Amino acid sequence: MKYKVTALRDVTVRAFVPTQTPVRIGTQTVMKPSEQEEWISLRAGEVRDGVGLVLGVHPASLPNEIATHVQGVPMILTAGWSNADLPKEFFGLYRLECQE
Numbered sequence: 001m002k003y004k005v006t007a008l009r010d011v012t013v014r015a016f017v018p019t020q021t022p023v024r025i026g027t028q029t030v031m032k033p034s035e036q037e038e039w040i041s042l043r044a045g046e047v048r049d050g051v052g053l054v055l056g057v058h059p060a061s062l063p064n065e066i067a068t069h070v071q072g073v074p075m076i077l078t079a080g081w082s083n084a085d086l087p088k089e090f091f092g093l094y095r096l097e098c099q100e
Contacts, residue, residue, distance in 0.1 A: 001083060002099040004049050007042035011061045011093040014075045015040055016052030037073075042094070054078065054096055062091060 005013060017038045020031040035052045042048060056075035059067040067074035078090050087097040 002050050002052065003054060003086075004047060004097045004099050005040070005042065005051055005054060006095040006097070007044050007046045007093070008089065008095060009044050009093050010042070012039050012041045012058035013054050013061075013094060014038070014056050014058065014073065015054040018050060018052065049099060057091060057093060061093060 003015075005015070014037060016035040017040070019034050019036050021034045022029050023032045037055065039058060040048055040051065055070065056068075056077040059065070059074050059076060062076045065076045068077050070077075076091070081088060083098050087095055089095045
């Protein structure tokens with residue numbers, strides 16, 4: 001599933017983003033689609049399409065919240081949600097929507 005993130009205020013979110021990984025098949029190298037976790041910084045009003053699962057928010061964006069470390073990366077995790085709950089705003093910082 002791909003998502004659209006709209007920043008309501010300046011925010012940095014942790015999400016999966018699409019990448020391409022080179023893979024050797026015989027004598028050829030082909031690019032295999034994959035995803036990796038990255039920090040995405042957005043200014044208020046900015047939109048980012050095509051992101052994968054959004055995991056949480058950078059602690060600097062929510063300095064009064066307690067960060068959870070996920071595989072050594074500190075972030076503020078979003079409360080449980082499903083695609084049926086979207087579009088939805090998180091922490092008053094960003095809105096998340098499903099993309100077709």
